[in-house]
Amino acid sequence: MRILLAFVAVLIFSTGLLAQEKQYLTREDLPYYSEAERQSDPYLAERCVLDLYYPAQETGFATIVWFHGGGLRGGEKELPEALQERGVAVVGVNYRLFPRVKAPVYIEDAAAAVAWVFRHIGDFGGDSTQIFLSGHSAGGYLASMVGLDKRWLGKHEIDANRIAGLIPFSGHTITHFTVREERGIPGTQPLIDDLAPLYHVRPDAPPLLLITGDRELELLGRYEENAYMMRMMKVAGHPDTRLYEMDGYDHGMTAPAFPLLLKEVARIREQNLAP
Secondary structure: OHHHHHHHHHHHHHHHHHHHOOEEEEEEEEEOOOHHHHHHOHHHHHHOEEEEEEEEOOOOEEEEEEEOOOOOOOOOOOOOHHHOOOOOEEEEEOOOOOOOOOOOHHHHHHHHHHHHHHHHHHHHOEEEEEEEEEEEOHHHHHHHHHHHOOHHHHOOOOOHHHOOEEEEEOOOOOOOHHHHHHOOOOOOOOOOOOOOHHHHOOOOOOOEEEEEEOOOOOOOOHHHHHHHHHHHHHHHOOOOEEEEEEOOOOOOOHHHHHHHHHHHHHHHHHHHHOO
16 A cells, blocks of 8 residues: 555656646747738748747747858758757748848848847747847858847847847858859958958957867868957957867767857856846
8 A cells, every 4th residue: 555655646746747847839930021021022931931949838038049051052940959948949040042042131031030039039938138149050150140240130120239149150250152152252262341240340249159160170261260250359359259169070060069059048148137
C-alpha cells in the first residue's frame, strides 16, 4: 500500500510539473507589408512573410529576429531549433532575393520585418524593448545594416537604438559581395560605402556581439573585417562591442554560436531589467 501511495504521489507531482512547462506556438507566413503593397507586387507578396515562434500564455519575453543566410540570393526563413524552448520568441524572416531585386531592396525588407515585430510583438505578449537582431552570413549583414544605419527603420518611424542588441553570425561588415557583384566589382575587391555596416560605426548603437568562424577557415577576410568593425566601434567610443572567433569552425559556425546568442540575450535583458 505504501508503495502504491508513493507511486500515485510521484505521478501527481510529475503531472503537475508537465502542466507547468511552457507551451510554445508557431504562426506561419505572417505578412509584414500592407495588403496594398502585397497586391501591387506578387514577388513581395510571396517572399515578404515571417514565422513567429513564441511562449504561449507568457508575457514580457524577449524576441530574437533571425535572418537566414544564402548570399542575398537564396535561402528560406527558419526558426533555429537551438533557439526553441528557451523562453524567448523567435522570428524567422523571408526577404526578396537577388537577381529578382537589387540593393537596397533586401535591406528595406529586413527593416520592414523588424518594424512589424516592434509594432506587433506586444500582441503576443512580448516586450518591445527586448528585441534582438541576429542572423547568419547574409542574415548577419542584414541585421547589422538595419541596426547600425538608422535610415532603414527611420522610414517606419522607429529609432534603431530601440533594438536591444545586435548579434550577427559571420556577417559582412564591408559592402556585401552580392552588392559588389551587382556593380561589377570582384568579390576580392573590398568596398566600404553606405551599404556597409562599417560605414555606420557610431558610439550610440545598440550592444554589438560579432561572432565569426576560425580566421583560417572562414570565407575570405570575414574574420578580419569583423575584427576591424570591433576596433572602429571601440575607437568611435561604443561601450559594448565584442568579437568571438570560433576556433576550428568554418563559415557554417552556427551550432556553437547559438548558445552565445542566448547568453548575450540573457546578459542584456538582465542589465535592462535591473532596478
